[in-house]
Amino acid sequence: MKVALLSDCYLPRLGGIEVQVHDLAAQLGAHGHEVEVFTATPGSHGERHGFVEQVDGTSVHRMALRLPWELPVNPLAPPEVRRRLAAGRFDVAHVHMGVVSPFATDMADVALGLGLPTAITWHCLIERSQLAFRLTGHARRWARRGAALSAVSGVAAASVGGIVGRGAEVEVLPNGIDVGQWAPPTPHEHPEGAPVRVVAAMRLAARKRPVAVLEVAARARELLPPQVHFTLDLMGEGPERRRLERFAATHHMESWVRLPGRVTRDELRERYWASDLYLTPARLEAFGIAALEARTAGLPVLARVGTGVTEFVEDGVDGLLAKDDDALAAALARLVADDTLRGQLAKHAATSPPRQSWPEVVAMAEAEYARARSMR
Template identity: 30%
Template sequence: MTATVRHGALAIALVSEHASPLAVLGGVDAGGQNVHVAHLAGALADRGHQVTIHTRRDAPGLPDRVPLSPGVEVCHVPAGPAREIPKDELLPFMPEFGRHLARQWELAPPDLAHSHFWMSGLATLQAARELGVPVTHTYHALGAVKKRHQGVADTSPPERILLERELGESSDRIIATCRDEVVELAALGVPAGRISVVPCGVDTERFTPDGPAAPRGPLPHRLLQIGRLVPRKGAAVSIAALALLPDAELVIAGGPPPGRIGADPEVRRLRALARKAGVADRVRFTGGVPPEDVPALLRSADLVLCPADYEPFGIVTLEAMACGTPVVASAVGGQMDSVADPGSGRLVPPGDPAALAAAASGLLRNPQLRETCGLAGRRRALLRYGWNRVAAATETVYRDVLALRPAAVTGAA
């Protein structure tokens, strides 16, 4: 059965196998992709489309379907045990995921499927091939980049890079989130004609300079790092930089719930580094932060630090900018697109605590400059990264794919 292409509202399937839009952010596998999928779905629904998000059932008792917002529904897919499993261990369950999609889509095929992350892409293609559903794909992260930066610490399945290449060749269109990713995709062998660039977005009505701010500590300045608590995010670099910034506290938000933060291996590693650097009394770990508390936390900071070793896009930079908080980020991946240096923040080399501290110090010493950067960041977020703009650009890609699909089928015949 082939989906009927409609010129008005579309039935869109978003597939996000490990990154549920219902997850609490800050866990090892819960971060920017969860935010991206949830808000893209909502913004597409605001444009009149019907969106279903397919994500793996990772706990017993979850309902088959959960309304997320008007026009958006989350569908829990039974694929593997109904418990949390690290995303790098989910590959064996993707055939089951794909079969479930095929059964659902045979009854009610979407006009188009948009998969997020490589394993979602495999399951989506499996179902879409049988039914003639067009597929767009967003990688969110590439195995070749992860292998380059993590080496032997990379826990990805060994076949990931090969399968990502095949995914790029088989999808109707690849949606890259930044210019740097286009270069990486070309190296992977994805034809340039199959790539469109649409950035990630930010909710500029929720992330604003106006609103409550989280309580501050007694020190003059607050630095904030927020996101998944994994080594590549560079919290160790922030801690080392803190030793050069004596009047500041560093809040590190993310990871397990606050009650379990002390048992987390990454927290223990970072606390040991803080003790060694002599800054343990100025570093605070909050644990995972509910989404509704994130804007107030961002507003409470003088600077937001994003010193990742690599960053496929970096939604935190956008959220900080939308709140009017300047950003000091490593010059990697999508952060080179989102942060305008010197307009809305500073870009520094990755893995360089001295450079991070120098950039932060320059902004901390100059309140007027911080205010100017904050205002510029807010303007940049509004002009470029509002979800309404991102959804419109994404819809344009969808309609291009749907317009080309009949011609491709006719040519094959």
């Protein structure tokens, strides 16, 4: 099958959609499909204006304009992408939607206009853009025209269903993970008497709530007796860094909180294997790729209920789920202090692979492509 993956964002930008679309392309290719990517993100050397480059064996069409801050937007792209899709004799188009996705929105219309079987997957919770979707009617129109709609989690699918309306089926097509790559090579043992190592990884942007990570940690520190210690490593980069540094300084957290910045996936994996807990306070989390990686690496995950993290973390089994930040701080304090419970959760996480392994996800993607073809 020849598949076109269409996304506003792609490597070298770093983020959930970027990495997942890249990995999906690689996994589909490994399963015998021919895959090409169309994106409004320029290449690492500024490739744009339709330049086609090879990225890890996949042809990537760089439909980017020269814009401030390298914004992945190109309202001029539809005619050329339409020509390339028609000439390429693709079997299916798979459009990847984020919170605001002008390029992907245009690409959905282009693919459907060509009569190409089209799958559309949302990687976000759309509460903040719900009004815009309702006013424009894009999702309803795509459903009427026969697109196969999906989202990366049940909570995200319900969010999309709210704008599509009755009669349209929104399936769950989760993000995938290479279990063998992330599973811990040896059972983790916490050194006796050492501080518990808590980790978090995210883009340091307000939507991800990085400041809440420090707020929750500070509250947990207050709940613990003085002789019980933990450290926190918050990995990632973004516009909230200075605010985080000021918060840590104001609350005298510099001795046990570290902000190492952006790290490679290999370094992130090594840090997970050497840590004890993973913390995410995100409220608008459609899935939570970093949390899935941490859980696969054998870390108990602390997260909020009502997010996509509940797709792969069960409360009291491989993590703890909390209703708000105060409850999250209490859960963090509980796991830092309770070595036995923390060990039980970690053992289950390390020995029970998540359902979102790439072979399973590729099979689900293929099913979505078959559904798109039947609906056309």
